[in-house]
Amino acid sequence: MLNFETRVGPDFGDNPPSYPERDVPEWYRDAKLGFFIHWGLYSVPAWATAHGEGGVPTEDAYAHHQYAEWYGNTVRIAGSPSWERHQEIYGTGTSYEDLADLWDANAFDADDFVSKLIGAGARYVIPTTKHHEGFCLWDTETTDFNSVERGPKRDLVSEIGTAVRGQGAKFGVYFSGALDWHVSDFPPIESDTDLFRFRRNDEHFAKYSAAQLEELIERFAPDVLWNDIEWPDGGKGHEDHAVAALLRRYFEAIPDGVVNDRWGVPYHGFLTREYRHIEDIIDEPWESTRGLGYSFGYNQAESEEHSLSGEELVRLLVDVVSKNGNLLINVGPRADGSIPELQEKAMNLMGEWLKANGEAIYGTRPWIRAGDKLAGSPVSYTRKGDDLFILANEPSVGSITLPEELSATTVSHWIGVDGTEIEGTVDASGSVAIPGSLHGQPVAVARVACGT
Structure with missing residues (x-):
């Protein structure tokens, strides 16, 4: 996957645009866990090639795209599995955009839906407001291709935002800035090169995207602006509709807001890493994002073998947080608005794990290193003030070994399954037994005083 912060063209020479100076706010760094919601026309067919860890050959990656939310592109690649399946189910006369009239969100209750995300530990929630297909999920004045005029006949962004803020979490918006297949006339994307070649960069489209983003900011005051696949080059200069001006107005309206790194300009907030394992601490604030399976949009072809278990999800969260990151995990609802049982x-x-162990996650910062593979269970570290949390990733092993920096430590406190503390004793070799009651946990957590 690309590192978007490295894509910073075009070159304006000695007269570059002036970007606002903003640090990533502490609320975002403290939050640690957010939920993406990928929901759109692609949720109607809800299908993509199910890959798994092995993937497919590079030359087939787009014809066999693992992301169900890319169905609108994949279905245009003649002979692709999505193309063949679409003919079988919908017939040759049904276009992708015709699916808008088949989208029924009758099972969606925003308060109930959001309560499940908050219950899973989310501190911020980011729905897709417009994905690459160009279908807007709010009552926009820029196009009739939206969820109020067609399909659900509801302002889904407004419903989700009201529910999120009503339940005390931060609300953000995902927006596809430079890809909009509804107002473009390009061949299907079949390579990473095509991803940046087959998109509009003209001034008219840049103004269209800017008008949509301005609507989202004015109506929803999002705490996070999560842009995807850069911004049209016709909107990267000094103009009032360009990225620099948009971001200035955004921060004027929401001083404690934050943006990501996918704008294609020499400015970013937090870094994004998509479906990638990061080896060590990244000094800049960053965010790991992926689906619970191998797709963001719901893919009915995926089964348990393609999806993270609860235990794997907890370990992923621990790994990301120990390396100075946030985890933005995605839920992909069915078209009707229900969350698949596997997710x-x-x-x-x-x-449930966070109810007992959240203090080792929320509001923490990385220690001097992310973890160790000493005798006993491999461990990750997080720090909060003078407390060091040692997170044992294989509790069933039965013990951990303290790092040499803590050789003088004689007592540790384990966090029990109900959140109460269990005292643990360090033996002469620096080993600490993991209480038997924690052996079945995905990660067991000990607290020790570190003073650093």
């Missing part, structure tokens, strides 16, 4: 099962386990 909800993993979410529930993470939520």
Whole structure:
């Protein structure tokens, strides 16, 4: 996957645009866990090639795209599995955009839906407001291709935002800045090169995107602006509709807001890393994002073998946080607005674990290193003030070994399954037994005083 912060063209020479100076706010760094919601026309067919860890050959990656939310592109690649399946189910006369009239969100209750995300531990929630297909999920004045005029006949962004803020979490918006297949006339994207070649960069489209983003800011005051696949080059200069001016107005309206790194300009807030394992601490604030399976949009072809278990989800969260990151995990609802049981099962386990162990996650910062593979269970570290949390990733092993920096430590306190503390004693070799009651946990947590 690309590192978007490295894509910073075009070059304006000695007269570059002036970007606002903003640090990533502490609320974002403290939050640690957010939920993406990928929901759109692609949720109607809800299908993509199910890959798994092995993936497919590079030359087939787009014809066999693992992301169901890319169905609108994949279905245009003649002979692709999505193309063939679409003909079988919908017939040759049904276009992708015709699916808008088949989208029925009758099972969606925003308060109930959001309560499941909050219950899973989310501190911020970011729905897709417009994905690459160009279908807007709010009552926009820029196009009739939206969820109020067609399909659900509802302002889904407004419903989700009201529910999120009503339940005390931060609300952000995902927006596809430079890809909009509804107002473009390009061949299907079949390579990473095409991803940046087959998109509009003209001034008219840049103004269209800017008008939509301005609507989202004015109507929803999002705490996070999560842009995707850069911004049209016709909107990267000094103009009033360009990125620099948009970001200045955004921060004037929401001083404690934050943006990501996918704008294609020499400015970013937090870094994004998509479906990637990061080896060590990244000094800049960053965010790991992925689906619970191998797709963001719901893919009915995926089964348990393609999806993170609750235990794996907890360990992923611990790994990311120990390396100075936030985890933005995605839930992909069915078209009707219900959360697939496989996803909800993993979410529930993470939520239960966080109820007892959240103090080792929320509001923490990385220690001098992310973890160790000493004798006993491999461990990750997080720090809060003078407390060091040692997170044992394989509790069933039965013990951990303290790092040499803590050789003088004689007592540790384990966090029990109900959140109460269990005293643990360090033996002469620096080993600490993991209480038997924690052996079945995805991660067991000990607290020790570190003073650094």
